[in-house]
Amino acid sequence: MSNTERSQHDDEHLVRGLSLGGATALNMIDVIGIGPFITIPLIISAMGGPQAMLGWIFGALLSLCDGLCWAELGAAMPGSGGSYRYLNEIYGRQKWGRLLSFLFIWQLSFSAPLSIASGCIGFSQYASYLKPSLEHAWISHPRFMVGPVTVMSIATVIVVVFLLYRGVVQIEKISKFLWVGVMGTMAWIIFAGLTHFQPSRAFDFPPGAFTLSHNFFLGLGAAMLIATYDFWGYYNIAFLGGEVRDPERNIPRAMLYSIVIVGVLYVVMNISILGVMPWRELAQTAQSNTRYYIVATMMERLYGHWAGVLVALLIMWTAFASVFSLLLGYSRVPYAAARDGNYFKPFARIHPTQKFPTVSLLVLGGVAILCCFLRLADVIAALVVIRILLQFVVQILGLLYWRWSRPDAPRPFKMWIYPVPAVLALVGFIYVLFVRTNSWQQVRYAVVIVVIGLAIYLVRAWRRGEWPMPGRSAASDVAV
Secondary structure, eight states: OOHHHHHHHHTTTSOOOBOHHHHHHHHHHHHSSSHHHHSHHHHHHHHTSGGGHHHHHHHHHHHHHHHHHHHHHHHHSOSBTTHHHHHHHHHIIIIIHHHHHHHHHHHHHHHHHHHHHHHHHHHHHHHHHHOGGGGOOSEEOSSBEESHHHHHHHHHHHHHHHHHSSOHHHHHHHHHHHHHHHHHHHHHHHHHHHHTOOHHHHTOOOTTTTOOOHHHHHHHHHHHHHHHHHHTTTTHHHHBGGGBSSHHHHHHHHHHHHHHHHHHHHHHHHHHHHTTSOHHHHHHGGGSGGGGGHHHHHHHHHHOHHHHHHHHHHHHHHHHHHHHHHHHHHTHHHHHHHHTTSSOGGGGOBOTTTOSBHHHHHHHHHHHHHHTTBOHHHHHHHHHHHHIIIIIHHHHHHHHHHHHHOTTSOOSSOOTTTTHHHHHHHHHHHHHHHSSTTHHHHHHHHHHHHHHHHHHHHHHHHHHTOTTSTTSOOOOOTTO
């Protein structure tokens, strides 16, 4: 059975209702979440000047290189589950692929709710511009917080789960509606910045800004980690591959269109902001709550208080749209694994009439609620490191191995100038992982998750007589 035939068989209970337009809209609202509106002070602070734009530019290039990897795999294996399906097929469904795909689902049980929670926390933090009393914390700890922002974040998760508890055709209509608000928000901010742009302010580089010192590369690594978080989501449509029409063509197109359009919008928007607000002021807000609504502050200075209020509401709309798209895509991954018998059986349940994974959606939403108690900066760092180590690096290596071991496999879309993008993406992710201050702290968290996941897998394999435990044939079916 070919990869495409197997994908269609595995997803026979789902509805292929997403068009190219709907797929692109979902991908774009996934990428353009709260991140770019609250992280610019952090990036400026990391590099100490407008040269921090290098973090955005390199982040865009890294996303494009990795996006080409996703595009090739998504077109060749167009089913629900994304990386789960790719790892299974490349490394062997009954051998290493089973282990690696299980570990991917296991880390997703942490990283997906962290990603969803980051959008909900950002949504609620921006609301504090409208009502400053929301910033008050009832319980404050270096790692977690309980207060009005927490309550609002939890409520946001609940509303998103409610909206997603329906068929994919209805969801496509909602996503296009949300997309209009997201594009309008970006357009207004860019217009405001460019019409009040001061080049001397945007390019006010401090002495030694581009000196290739140790601190420069550490700062660039920190900036790229934040930019990587802001760009993530370009692959979301791969998780919904079983619900996309003509997936061999539309998955690569939706993915690459999203990356290019959003990359241009991000770079232009942030340069325009730097042309209005002095970078030193932005850097000073990095350690205060005002960084959460820096764009609203800019718009208030340009047009008055009404503009600050309106853009804050629009940015909250954007954050909500991103959470909507994130939870939609991630909820299909445990479902695909459970259908294969490689994850807990209840996750395979679907709605009897609307045909969407119910248990997977509700469980991920529930874990995201718990993650809403964490602090946003910790959420972002943990999310990026866990995902790079346990998904992106393994997947890129898998693509290189698949190309080498199965040169005859059907590939409806082939990576441009292979293998250059794959190698650049691998190098870029490793750089982001380790060339930062305190980078090993998050890496240790990821290692702990791997060890626990491996232990759970081995116990399950022993109880079920599966590879690599005795009683299970170790014959490999790699890349079938």
